[in-house]
Amino acid sequence: MNAPLLAVNDIGVRFGGFVALQGVTTEFRPGRVTSIIGPNGAGKSTFFNVLSGVLTPSSGSIRFKGDDLKGTKQHEFVHRGIARSYQITNIFPDLSVHENVRVAAQASRSRYNIWTNRNKFTELDAKADAALEAVGLVAKRDETAKFLAHGQQRALEIAIALISNPEVLLLDEPTAGMGPEETKEMVALLEKLAAERTILLVEHKMKMILGLSDRILVLHHGRLIADGSPRDIQTDPEVRRVYLGQNDGYA
């Protein structure tokens, strides 16, 4: 494949005396699903926060399409092409489903226009509806977002993240709190999305990860301890040792 889309070099994150990430070096090539796994507190969310600009790493560098992202503010990440969802559902609860996505679409079009009527931006409405179509929420278009079922809220958040047409999509536990039926729908959605963009996934559901991922990274105590295909990871002795006794369903 071609050059890496996103590359991190020797990333370290410290909170006071606590080391959340240490010496993480890796790169992500376009058009794949990479899952990041590890026990609780391994640094998965911290890693995601670094990749999406929420956290500035204490050391190391991130390059996206060859550009160093040092000093790039969090809100600029999405304009560059890196979008994300959160572990805890993160939507605009009191806005309608359509407006949730429309306002996200608007961020790349008009942020400070205080004069034009927003209804004149019809292309944003169309874009929002297309995104709702993609995640199967068209029927709920005019509902207030907080009244959606949990799984639908998660799908809405993905629609919000997708609207900028990101090259890299970071999904932090998209199936958190979902039942088997909702999970199945989400997996189908992710498979569809994976055809068109680079997806990074933090998940706990092993069966899902093994089925969906092209590549798996394993974090433990803030260090990258394994990196390979699902098959490699399943047989990796270090990973087995870390997960032993945790009964995550595959050891």
Add this chain to the structure above:
Amino acid sequence: MTSPALTVSPSASARKPARFKSLVTKYRVPLSILALCLLPWLLPSKALAVNVLIYGTVAVGYNLLFGYTGLLSFGHAAFVGTGAYITGIAIGQFGVPWYLAVLMGVIGGALLAFVMGALSTRTRGIYFSMVTLALAQLVYYVALQTPSWTGGENGLRGFTVNKINLFGFEINFLDPVNKYYVLMMFAALALWLVSRILNSPFGAAIEAIRENERRARTCGYNVERTKLLSFTLSGTICALGGTMSALHLAFVALDSLHYLSSGMIVMMTLLGGASSFFGPFIGALVFLVMEDVFSLWTSHWQIIVGSIFVLFVLFLPKGIWGTFLTKVMR
């Protein structure tokens, strides 16, 4: 997000907006102006009606920041007072024509709002409120300590506007009805501006920030800059209200800068309903009418108004107009 104790979430709650509500929303500016045209004939005095205009404008401007951006400022009296003082000083000490004095007051208030906003929007929640309060008190003490400009504790006098020349017509500004309708044009302008802002893409951006600041940032909004613009616009509208009050009273009280005045703006807004466009105006109306009526009975009118306010916050958090729109008209 702001701290829960301070956030009065003004939410659009109706799942499917009723037809009446959407009509009211669509024609909110013409309807509001129609209501304002009738107002002086429905109230006990013209002076009260002018006060409603002034504080209604201030509250609607304030609500841009509070209700729609979700930022609780305790310092908006600074912009009202600054607008009033600059207008008064410009007319009284420099003989500037009234309309230029109004413009100067608005620009001065806008600049102050920009500076105060730049300092305060770096903080969040209770800290934001406290910084706005502290900065506004700073403005109060500056006015207190510069009596040669502001009249200090005695307030600013000596800039009575008797006649106004408007589109070639000379209008006697001392006549209360004339005064009302001249000032109403400013109030109408403010309502139209705020409505436009709320309908704009920027209006959607501030609502997104109110709803979920983190998500808005992740969507690509520069939250700090958006808040600063909202703060500045809000302060500008409040400054316009201040200049109106200077023209009306031909006097600027030092108290107009006091934090109690800021608190009153917050109360009016909450009373009328921070979730709606016209709510704050209704809040100003009801507050001032209550003050007018109850202060005839007792000098302790604030106890009654305060109790009613508390009851509203506890049981009708959407305020008078917000409750009317969501409950009665559905």
